[in-house]
Amino acid sequence: MIEVQEVRKQFGAVQALGGVSFSARDGQITALLGPNGAGKTTLLRTLVGLLRRDHGSIAIDGVDPEKDPLAVRRNIGFLTDQFGLYERLSTREYLAYFGELNGMGGAPLRQRIDEVAELLQMDDILERRAKGFSQGQRIKVALARTLLHRPRHLLLDEPSRGLDVMSTRALRRALASLRAEGCCVIMATHVMQEVTHLCDDVVVIAKGHTVAQGSPEELCRRTGIANLEDAFVSLVGTEEGIAA
Numbered sequence: 001m002i003e004v005q006e007v008r009k010q011f012g013a014v015q016a017l018g019g020v021s022f023s024a025r026d027g028q029i030t031a032l033l034g035p036n037g038a039g040k041t042t043l044l045r046t047l048v049g050l051l052r053r054d055h056g057s058i059a060i061d062g063v064d065p066e067k068d069p070l071a072v073r074r075n076i077g078f079l080t081d082q083f084g085l086y087e088r089l090s091t092r093e094y095l096a097y098f099g100e101l102n103g104m105g106g107a108p109l110r111q112r113i114d115e116v117a118e119l120l121q122m123d124d125i126l127e128r129r130a131k132g133f134s135q136g137q138r139i140k141v142a143l144a145r146t147l148l149h150r151p152r153h154l155l156l157d158e159p160s161r162g163l164d165v166m167s168t169r170a171l172r173r174a175l176a177s178l179r180a181e182g183c184c185v186i187m188a189t190h191v192m193q194e195v196t197h198l199c200d201d202v203v204v205i206a207k208g209h210t211v212a213q214g215s216p217e218e219l220c221r222r223t224g225i226a227n228l229e230d231a232f233v234s235l236v237g238t239e240e241g242i243a244a
C-alpha cells in the first residue's frame with residue numbers, strides 16, 4: 001500500500017508538485033495520468049526516495065522512503081526512463097549481476113531469470129549482448145531487472161513506450177499476473193487504451209496537483225462523459241499529452 005499526502009516539490013522557480021495526495025492499494029494497478037510536465041516522473045522519483053520532497057508525507061507499507069530508504073528499496077521495483085544497460089553484457093549476465101547485487105545467487109537466481117524471461121517473452125534476447133538492442137528490447141531488459149527481486153511495489157514510468165503489439169501484450173499479461181500476486185503497481189502513462197484495459201484505479205494529475213482519483217468507470221460517471229479520454233480532458237482542461 002502506498003499513501004501520499006500533500007506532497008510538494010519545487011525545482012528552483014518551477015513547482016513540479018504542488019500538493020499531490022492519493023493512495024494505491026495492493027493487488028491493484030493504479031494509473032498516473034496527466035499531461036506532459038504534470039509531475040508524474042517527479043512523483044515516482046520522490047516515492048522511491050531518489051528526490052527529497054519539500055512538504056507532505058509518503059508511506060510505503062507504512063515506511064517513509066526518506067527515513068528508511070533501504071527498507072523501501074528492498075520492496076520496490078522502479079522502471080525509470082533511463083535504463084542503464086551495459087552494452088557488453090548479455091541479458092542473462094546483466095540480470096545475474098543485478099540479482100547478485102540484491103543478495104540473490106545460485107540456482108534460485110538462475111531460475112528467477114528464466115521466470116522473468118518467460119513472463120516478458122524475452123527468450124530471443126536472453127543470450128544476446130545489449131549493444132544494438134531496440135528500444136522495446138531495452139525496456140524489456142530493464143523491466144526484467146526491476147522484477148527480479150519480486151518487489152511488493154512496482155513503479156513504472158511509461159512502461160509501454162516503444163513496445164510493439166506483441167510486447168505490449170506480454171507486458172500487460174505480466175502486470176496482470178503481478179496484480180494477481182498482490183503487488184501494488186503504479187504506472188505513469190499517456191496511453192488511454194492501457195488505462196481502460198488494465199488499470200483498476202486512476203489518479204489524474206495536472207500542474208502538480210491531484211485532480212481526481214477513481215476507477216475509469218467512476219471518472220466517466222463523475223464527469224458525465226462516456227469515454228475516458230474525453231473525461232480526462234474535461235478533468236484537466238487541456239488536450240495536451242494524450243496518446244490513443
Ligand SMILES: Nc1ncnc2c1ncn2[C@@H]1O[C@H](COP(=O)(O)OP(=O)(O)OP(=O)(O)O)[C@@H](O)[C@H]1O
Nearest residue numbers: 011014015016034035036037038039040041042043
Ligand atoms: N531536475 C529538474 N529541474 C528543473 N525542473 C524540473 C526537474 N525535473 C522536473 N522538472 C520540471 O517539473 C515539472 C514536472 O516534470 P515531470 O518530468 O515530473 O513531468 P511528467 O508529468 O513526468 O511529464 P511527461 O509526461 O512529459 O514525462 C516540469 O515542469 C519539469 O520541467
